[in-house]
Amino acid sequence: MKEERKGRRDFMGMALGACAAVGGVGALYAAKRTWDPLPSVKAAGFTTIDLSTAKPNELVIEKWRGKPIFVLKKTPQMKENPRDIVIGSDRFLVTIGLCTHLGCIPAYQKDNLLFFCACHGGKFDTSGINEPGLPPPSPLEIPPFKIQGTKLVLGEEGPEYKKMLADGIAV
Amino acid sequence: MAHFEKANSLGEWFEQRIGLSTLNRVLNTEYWIPKDINFLWAMGMLLAATFGLLVISGIFLLMYYKPDSNLAFDSVNYTIMSQVGYGWLWRHIHGVGASIIFLVIYIHMFTGIYYGSYKRGRELIWLSGMALFVAFSAEAFSGYMLPWGQMSYWAGMVITNLFSGGSLEAYGLVEWIRGDYVPGDAFLTRFFMLHVLLLPLAIIGLIVFHFGALRLPHVNNQQGAEIDFKEAAELYKAGKKKESKVIPFSPVFLSKDVFVMGVYFILFFYLVFYNFEFAMDPVNFDPADGLKTPAHIYPEWYFLWSYEILRPFGKDVGLVAFGIAQLALFFLPFIDRSPNVAPAHKRGLFVVWFWVLIIDMIVLTAMGKLPPTDPTFALIGKLAAWTFLALGPILVLITSFEKKIGKGA
Secondary structure (H helix, E strand, C coil): CCHHHHHHHHHHHHHHHHHHHHHHHHHHHHHHHHHCCCHHHHHCCCEEEECCCCCECCEEEEEECCEEEEEEECCCCCCCCCCCEEECCEEEEEEECCCCCCCCCCEEECCCCEEECCCCCCEECCCCCECCCCCCCCCCCCCCEEEECCEEEECCCCHHHHHHHHCCCCC | CCCCCCCCCHHHHHHHHHCHHHHHHHHHHCCEEECCCCHHHHHHHHHHHHHHHHHHHHHHHHCCCCCCCCCHHHHHHHHHHHHCCCHHHHHHHHHHHHHHHHHHHHHHHHHHHHCCCCCCCCHHHHHHHHHHHHHHHHHHHHHHHCCCEHHHHHHHHHHHHHHHCHHHCCHHHHHHHHCCCCCCHHHHHHHHHHHHHHHHHHHHHHHHHHHHHHHCCCCCCCCCCCCCHHHHHHHHHCCCCCCCCEEEHHHHHHHHHHHHHHHHHHHHHHHHHHCHHHHCCHHHHCECCCCCCCCCCCCCHHHHHHHHHHCCCCHHHHHHHHHHHHHHHHHHHHHCCCCCCCCHHHCCHHHHHHHHHHHHHHHHHHHHHCCCCCHHHHHHHHHHHHHHHHHHHHHHHHHHCCCCCCCCC
């Protein structure tokens, strides 16, 4: 084959390859975006819960972004913790009710004052702290919240939540 | 335009245009299988047949199934099970088939390991077989989501959470896979797509590759003997069938296969008609509820061994151990350092290793089914998990020192 013709074929091959590559990357990006959560799913990410009706040592389960939210009004005997949400003189544990191991819902054992996860045996105390040596690697997560009187808006970041973030309590 | 003569028969007409007899010769009548084999060599055809049954029953289920988180549960448990004529039949074939196909896959895999059918030219068969195992696992998992019961939902939750990578906390990736913060409608429809289209296509492609990879190295035999297939084929074709070490795939090998298949399908349909409950978890007859975890979550029996490897460790170590367990078997042809292709009982310590592996996987399976509350069983599970992880390096060691067997066959 003549040199001149070989150069021309190489060029055509590379041009075709480059166009196909650009198209391929574009298609991959479109595929990635198609798998993204829809805007309607994202927009439904805010929930308001009322804390004034909660009773001490009685777990209330709310729902936020499809996930269960544990709300536990603490009794005075329960240990205080910087993770507590304080409203007036009341202290609340508010966490996402999913085990930090693999996402099962731990059950609250009222008499033992602990959350027990049936999937892999994880335990959390009334401040949501995981018992060491068991599968869960970290405490129950605190969802983004904003205090409005006796109400809590989940999904919004209020000053108390931002302080927890800064202190490394929330993630 | 190529030259065509007028055809004298329908067969000849096709022969001119598509060369069916060549195809038949290459794939059937002159595809040579060793004589020295046993019923375990029929597992591949059992798998192909069971996969066929799954496809056929799946097609009928697809006619009434609704991939919608509000409708899915009833479309399966009400419409298909009690309204559609013989809908129960397709569902039970599909459920039992999905469970039994893994039993046959495991037998097929361990047959390959026992007879050394994964090395010395057969590496691609092993690798494509393992890829098929992964694809079937994904197919089983995605299918398990579809009835949208409690076990579907929570298995989906737990398994997709694995992708957060433990302390990496890649929740963005998890939400991307789900298309939502939790498994929801978007999750159900995309897993429906994977289950009925993308994964079956991948499986069919892999099966073709798996068969193709078998062609040049040929099927192994009970002694791992090297056979001159050309010479043996000439003997057979010359009418010296007794002296030849091989038989053609069709009709001779296939007729043996069909016999094993007959026995297998008696058992299979006995299960479909009379004992299908084992493949239908009772917890999955409660509709999915994101606010209520079942008391005890466990996967189907065929995933229990790898689930148990995940369980006794902390989150990160567990994930790493789980990852190793999923990939370890892929490397078998390369960590087995011995050149011998022979049945395990002729390979010294290898036979011990083989049975320890089987027993260990059975122990892991049994422990994986139990709730995580009993410390004795948790300890047994942990020991079994460590044993599994240790078996890899041990194999390298014992096969490095394995005596070479002379090939007199």
